[in-house]
Amino acid sequence: MILLFIVLIPIIFSFFCILPKQTKIIQWITSCAIILASLLAFISCFYVLSSGKILFLSNIFAVDLLSVPFVLVIAIVSLICSISSIGYVNRDIEINEMKKSYIKPFYILLLLFVCTMYLSVLCQNLGLIWVSIEATTVISALLVGFYRKRASLEAAWKYIILCTVGIAFALVGLILIYQAEQISLFNGVETLNWFKLISYGKNLDPNLMKISFIFIIVGYGTKAGIFPMHTWLPDAHGQSPAPISALLSGVLLNCAVYAILRHHLLLSSAVGSNFSSNLLVGFGALSMIFSVPFILTQRDIKRLFAYSSVEHMGIILIGFGLGNFFGVLGAMLHMFNHSIGKSTLFLSTGSIVKRYGSNNIARLKGIGQTKPITSIIFLCVLLAIAGSPPFGLFLSETYIAYAIFQKFGFFPGIVYLTLIATVFAAFMYYLGKMYFSNQRPDFKFKERIGLQHIFLSIPIVILIITGCFLTPSINIISKIVEYFMRGI
Amino acid sequence: MDFLSFIFLITSLWMLQTRNVTKSVYLLILQSLSLSVLMIGIPMFSSGNDFNLFHSAIAAILTFFVKVVFLPFIILRVNKKLRSNDLVPMNMSQGLSLLIGIFLIGFSQVLNSSGFFSTSHLSSGYSFFAISSILIGCFYMLSHRALLCQIIGIIVMENGIFLYSVSLTNGMPLIFEFGTFFDLLVGVLVMGIMTNYIHGLFESTDTENLTELKG
Numbered sequence: 107m108i109l110l111f112i113v114l115i116p117i118i119f120s121f122f123c124i125l126p127k128q129t130k131i132i133q134w135i136t137s138c139a140i141i142l143a144s145l146l147a148f149i150s151c152f153y154v155l156s157s158g159k160i161l162f163l164s165n166i167f168a169v170d171l172l173s174v175p176f177v178l179v180i181a182i183v184s185l186i187c188s189i190s191s192i193g194y195v196n197r198d199i200e201i202n203e204m205k206k207s208y209i210k211p212f213y214i215l216l217l218l219f220v221c222t223m224y225l226s227v228l229c230q231n232l233g234l235i236w237v238s239i240e241a242t243t244v245i246s247a248l249l250v251g252f253y254r255k256r257a258s259l260e261a262a263w264k265y266i267i268l269c270t271v272g273i274a275f276a277l278v279g280l281i282l283i284y285q286a287e288q289i290s291l292f293n294g295v296e297t298l299n300w301f302k303l304i305s306y307g308k309n310l311d312p313n314l315m316k317i318s319f320i321f322i323i324v325g326y327g328t329k330a331g332i333f334p335m336h337t338w339l340p341d342a343h344g345q346s347p348a349p350i351s352a353l354l355s356g357v358l359l360n361c362a363v364y365a366i367l368r369h370h371l372l373l374s375s376a377v378g379s380n381f382s383s384n385l386l387v388g389f390g391a392l393s394m395i396f397s398v399p400f401i402l403t404q405r406d407i408k409r410l411f412a413y414s415s416v417e418h419m420g421i422i423l424i425g426f427g428l429g430n431f432f433g434v435l436g437a438m439l440h441m442f443n444h445s446i447g448k449s450t451l452f453l454s455t456g457s458i459v460k461r462y463g464s465n466n467i468a469r470l471k472g473i474g475q476t477k478p479i480t481s482i483i484f485l486c487v488l489l490a491i492a493g494s495p496p497f498g499l500f501l502s503e504t505y506i507a508y509a510i511f512q513k514f515g516f517f518p519g520i521v522y523l524t525l526i527a528t529v530f531a532a533f534m535y536y537l538g539k540m541y542f543s544n545q546r547p548d549f550k551f552k553e554r555i556g557l558q559h560i561f562l563s564i565p566i567v568i569l570i571i572t573g574c575f576l577t578p579s580i581n582i583i584s585k586i587v588e589y590f591m592r593g594i
Numbered sequence: 595m596d597f598l599s600f601i602f603l604i605t606s607l608w609m610l611q612t613r614n615v616t617k618s619v620y621l622l623i624l625q626s627l628s629l630s631v632l633m634i635g636i637p638m639f640s641s642g643n644d645f646n647l648f649h650s651a652i653a654a655i656l657t658f659f660v661k662v663v664f665l666p667f668i669i670l671r672v673n674k675k676l677r678s679n680d681l682v683p684m685n686m687s688q689g690l691s692l693l694i695g696i697f698l699i700g701f702s703q704v705l706n707s708s709g710f711f712s713t714s715h716l717s718s719g720y721s722f723f724a725i726s727s728i729l730i731g732c733f734y735m736l737s738h739r740a741l742l743c744q745i746i747g748i749i750v751m752e753n754g755i756f757l758y759s760v761s762l763t764n765g766m767p768l769i770f771e772f773g774t775f776f777d778l779l780v781g782v783l784v785m786g787i788m789t790n791y792i793h794g795l796f797e798s799t800d801t802e803n804l805t806e807l808k809g
Binding site: 244251254257264281297298345 | 744804
């Protein structure tokens with residue numbers, strides 16, 4: 107029942123947002139809905155960690171150990187984004203970037219967006235996962251183009267068209283899985299139920315399953331921003347309001363990765379893990395390699411972080427594709443850390459960019475003097491995303507590097523480390539340009555500490571904790587990793 | 595059934611050489627209408643005693659209302675609102691577009707009949723028409739440069755995918771079919787709204803204008 111409420115609360119509260127006219131009440135309703143849904147999500151995760159899994163409504167809704175990190179990420183990031191969005195929306199109204207009449211649709215869409223993301227990780231029926239992920243596209247496209255400027259509408263259009271076409275390929279993959287299910291069951295009751303499918307995985311037609319996975323990885327890979335299907339990602343992340351960029355990068359990409367992982371486990375049970383693992387590592391490596399030149403030559407700060415998301419998705423896929431303990435552990439931690447870090451980075455960047463009125467890195471000079479408090483948060487999360495210690499991403503990247511050396515040997519490991527080091531160097535260069543340069547003389551501004559700064563500091567604390575205190579020996583983490591590894 | 599499949603394929607091919615949105619929508623209506631009959635006809639003739647009339651009838655009715663009634667209505671309404679009676683700009687000549695369409699049909703036949711994927715479960719009597727329609731839908735989006743044509747292209751692709759699903763599996767689970775139709779309906783509605791916004795800002799629906807974001 108709790109799972110149904112996690113999905114229903116944002117929908118019900120979005121109806122409550124229709125009536126009131128005052129901005130504050132709408133923001134208050136939205137925050138309450140997200141807090142409640144997050145609270146229920148935390149409770150369900152703790153319950154799953156202690157008891158194994160929750161099933162509801164003829165197994166349509168289910169949370170198992172694989173869903174836990176994804177549900178946790180949605181709960182934490184949506185909480186941070188919804189509360190931080192209050193400040194952003196108010197500022198947008200002040201500087202006439204957003205009309206007052208847009209507030210209501212913005213928050214209604216935000217709630218529905220969060221609801222669809224929850225739905226995509228709470229369902230275990232492969233068909234419903236597809237439906238939910240397609241629903242995230244439809245709703246978030248309106249949010250991407252929310253400013254209704256030329257660039258934002260262009261980004262939104264490309265986003266909806268590319269993702270709809272991409273995900274149509276995943277639909278073909280699903281049809282093939284369903285056919286495999288029908289053949290193996292000799293026309294019994296078929297449902298695309300993941301638990302059922304995995305239980306008789308060995309009976310599924312191996313060729314059909316392999317072909318279906320190719321369609322699945324192309325389809326969901328488009329949504330996850332994997333190279334070469336990533337082209338919508340920099341545009342959409344660059345043009346949407348900061349809280350939406352944070353949600354897109356921090357959560358939405360993970361939802362697609364979640365779908366890919368479910369299919370990866372299914373294929374592993376049908377034909378062994380080699381085929382899908384190789385595809386995951388291959389696409390992951392391509393994403394890492396081809397994002398680096400764009401990171402090195404980028405001028406727009408939000409696009410820079412979008413390309414960084416492509417790189418990080420590559421790292422995560424490589425980790426899961428490796429399939430050994432440290433690979434999976436690294437990928438799980440990396441996914442969690444990246445989501446927390448990247449969403450905070452987009453939120454702090456949004457605040458800085460609004461002050462300067464430009465996304466151009468060359469124009470963002472002296473941010474440490476102009477916005478001293480926000481820029482410290484920005485500095486910390488940028489270091490975290492670049493993979494610097496003591497933050498969690500350093501640890502997860504190191505685990506994956508160790509796993510690559512273990513499985514593929516010296517040369518691939520060195521290539522991986524070189525790519526990571528190059529991205530780190532590029533980020534330090536950009537940071538130096540923005541943080542340690544002199545402020546423009548006409549640009550005097552003093553910043554007061556506010557509630558949003560405290561909220562944005564929480565992820566930094568989480569990243570330090572995951573970097574310093576999370577070890578593989580912690581029971582909860584090893585439990586999740588072993589659950590995944592049992593499937594491959 | 596063969597005649598309907600033929601209509602299904604010919605309509606998508608005809609669309610390739612049409613430069614008028616309204617005409618394309620009428621062809622889409624014809625294609626969707628043939629699909630809705632095929633949704634009930636194919637399972638009826640292929641599954642024998644296992645035929646589930648309720649399931650197939652619901653899928654056919656949904657196809658009819660969503661793809662024959664609502665989606666064309668939305669596109670025609672947006673087109674009327676934009677008052678755009680101009681010919682759709684194309685990336686190539688109509689003849690070349692038609693020629694590539696015929697080539698795609700040939701390619702689908704090769705894919706369908708050659709056991710390309712080394713499994714016999716990938717093709718059935720109707721999957722050739724479905725694969726052709728998916729490829730032609732994709733190509734239609736590339737060859738025609740209007741926003742509304744991209745929406746039509748997506749629906750043609752989806753029609754092909756639905757025909758593929760019914761030809762291989764006699765229809766997907768109902769809850770999933772409801773979900774996909776709902777997504778498609780809302781998706782086209784959102785695309786229609788965006789087309790309006792884009793036309794308002796760019797004063798055109800030519801996709802050539804949407805090239806500002808690069809790098």
